[in-house]
Amino acid sequence: MATAQPGTKSGMTRSERRRLIQGLLFISPWLIGFLLFTIYPLASSLYYSFTRYDLLRDPVFIGMRNYTSLVTTDSMFWVVIYNTLFYVLLAAPAGVVSAFLMAALLNTKLMGRPFFRAVFFFPAIIPTIVTAVVWQFLLNVQFGLFNSILQGLQLPTIPFLSNPAYAKPSLVMIYIWAQGNAIVIFLAALQDVPRQLYEAAEVDGARAWHKFRHITIPLTTPVILFNLIMGFIYAFQEFTLPWLLTGGGPANATEFYTIYLYRNAFQFLRMGKASALAWILFIIIVVFTAVLFKTSARWVFYNTETE
Amino acid sequence: MTATVKSPTSVQYHPRRQRISGKLFSLLKYVVLIVLSISFVLPFYWMFVSALKDDSQVYTVPPIWVPDPAYWNNFYDAWVSQPFTLYLFNTVFKYAIPYTIGTVLASAIVAYGFSRIRWRGRDALFFLCLATMMVPFQVTMVPLFMIFKQFGWLNTYLPLVVPAFFGTPFFIFMLRQFFLTIPQDISDAAYIDGANEVDILFRIILPLSKPALTVVALFAFINAWNDYLGPLIYINDAHEFVLSLGVEALRATFSYNSTVANAYPYLMAVSTIIVLPIVIIFFFGQKMFIEGISMTGIK
Structure with missing residues (x-):
């Protein structure tokens, strides 16, 4: 360690x-x-x-009223909470499981791996606009391909x-279709699992399933956690696809939190209410991530011995 | 370890039954992969062939897989049905290129400070930088809109481009991970030769980081090319539209007037055209993309 030099105020060397x-x-x-762009x-x-603000007149301070009216009198609030939780809790885990399985499939001895990886x-x-118009066409009830x-x-x-x-399961299907990032991240993690561990297990007579269950999964749990958190954060903030594909319908089935927030801000010009909605979302995401991290101590395996 | 002795059992290590089940497993694997691949590619195939159809071919049951005749002129007709050439110009020159330059330059400089110089508080601030990725876009959306409105920046690309010149946490993270893999000895040798940090960044680190910088540039360009929500908030003037807003405008003209001919073929034709550059970028940069994405999952 550097010796503290006399005369420096903060105890730092030059x-x-x-x-x-x-x-x-x-x-x-x-x-x-x-x-400028985050803290302010x-x-x-x-x-x-905490204000009523319509962009035209100055904001008026109204205390907690945006929050209390959202929770008590705004029936749409609970609809969008329900829709969002339904979607997030289905899409994020389904995305992680499907991406993991596909990556595991790509990680086996395989001809044409770069091709399959590229396709997935x-x-x-x-562009999301392309995803939206193409899937809207594919899924059309009268003349869609399916x-x-x-x-x-x-x-x-x-x-x-x-x-x-x-409507929501259909959106989850498209979400899974667009999980390429997670697949690639999983594949990289799977390729990092040391070969010797598998070889040692084979010597002990382990079958494929046991190797998968007791070597592959434990050693990739940090990356599973990473993709799960990214998936949750992404799904909570999902806006563009449902906005373009279903516009919140039918019968509000895909009216997600962010869509309702956007409407309040830019269609109804209720900036105060939109800000309250945004802060509630922020808190939900922070709490969700914190809980995931907390539970991760129980199921995420950090290999501290190597490196 | 002593010399390994081949145990007699290793001779019969693969009984026939296991070999057959292995082959069966391998066959099944390819079947699953091919079925999955087809279902992943199908939307793109359908987008492309539908772009070549006319209305009578679109609405046919059972569906037509290979249209005959194929209306190749749909691509041209769809493109000129809206001012897409203008939107292409806006997307590339007013948004994507300045955004990419800002992102690469600023993220590289910031990443250097977070990786190649040791200073008190560095890791805490880096953690803060990562944590900002958790702040939902929607929380800062309203105040930022009002700030940029006051600046008179609505209907310009400044609200989308200027923040890029302050660095983007995701790309700062990617470049930091890459810079950390460059041996410290290289910097130390340069210090001895009297180089300062700016010299080292621009003369040594950046030239060594061309692959990582290319990945960031490609991702940044594609982010801007694909962006919909940013332009949706800040761009109302149809002369300033980007491609994604143009496609949405084209779709809106069809939904207001359902008797317009070739609605779906035109939408699919324009979609095909704006996906094409991404196919080309991806085809040439696939390896870099994969490495770039893989890098973000580590640690």
């Missing part, structure tokens, strides 16, 4: 202070952007959440997007 200043200079773009908006949105990854990087096939087979058609009961 080179420590120089490096501190240089470090801060290099990160200053982010730091300034953080203050966070603070002012917290303030607006690609839907993740196309229902045309069903009709051709003399089977009943499925109202994927026009029946409230099917």
Whole structure:
């Protein structure tokens, strides 16, 4: 450790202070952007959440009324909470499980792995507007491809997007289709599992399932946690796809939290209420992530011996 | 360990039954993979062939897999049915390119400060930087809208482009991970030669990081190319639309007037055209994409 030099006020050596200043200079773009585009908006949105504000007149302070009226008198609030939780709790775990299984399949001895990986990854990087118009067309109840096939087979058609009961599962299906990032991250993690562990297990006579259950899964739990958290955060904030695909319908079945928030802000010009909604969402996400982290101590395996 | 002695059992290690079940498993694996691949590609195939159809072919049951005749002129007709050339220009030159330049430059500089210099409080601030990724877009959306409105920046790309010049946490994270893999000796040698941190960043670290910088540039470009919500909030003037807003406008003209001919073929044709650059970028940069994404999952 550096010896504290007499005369320096903060107890830092000259080179420590120089490096501190240089470090801060290099990160200053982010730091300034953080203050301007995150901290200041966070603070002012917290303030607006206690006001009535329609953009035309100055905000009027109304205390907790935005929050209390959301929870007590706004019937849509509980509808969007229900829709969002339904969607998030279905989509995020389903996305992680499907991505993990597909990555595990890609991680076996395989011809043409780059090809399959490319095919599974690609839907993740196309514009959401394209995802929306193409899937809206595919899932159309009268002339969409899927229902045309069903009709051709003399089977009943499925109202994927026009029946409230099917709308959310249909969105989950598209969510799974666009899980390419998670697949690629899982595949990288699976390839990092040391070969020797499998070989040692084989010597002990372990079957494929046992190797998967007792080596593959434990060693990839940190990445499972990572993808699960990313999936939850992403699904809570999902806006563009349901907005473009179903516009919140049918019968409010896909009126998600963020859609309702957007409507309040930019269609009804209730900026105060929208800010209150945003803060509630923020708190929900923080609590959710914290709980996941807390439980992770029980199921996430950190290999501290290597490295 | 002493020299390994081949145990007699290893000779009969693969009984025939296990070999057959192994082959069966392998066959099943390919069947599953091919079925999955087909279902992943099917939306793209259907988008493309539907772009070549006319209305009578679109609404046919059972569906037509290979349209005959194929209306290739749909691509041109759909493109000129709205000012898509203008939207392409806006998307690329007013949004994607400036956004990409800002993101790469600022994120690299910030990532350098978070990885190649040791200073007190660095890791705490880096953690804060990562934590900001958890702040929902919607929380800052309303105040940012009002700030940019006061600046008179509505209907311009400044609200979308200027923040990029302050760095993006996700890309800062990716570049930091990459910079950490470059040996410290390289920097130490440069210090001895009298180089300062700026020299080291621009003369040594950045040239060594071309693959990572390319990944960030590709991702940033595609993010801007794909963005819908940002332009939706800040751009109302149809002359300033990006491609995604243009597609939405095209779809709206069809839903207001359901008698318009070729609604779906035109929508699919424009969709095909705006996916095409991504196919090309992905085809040439696949390896970099995969490595870039893989990097974010580590740690």
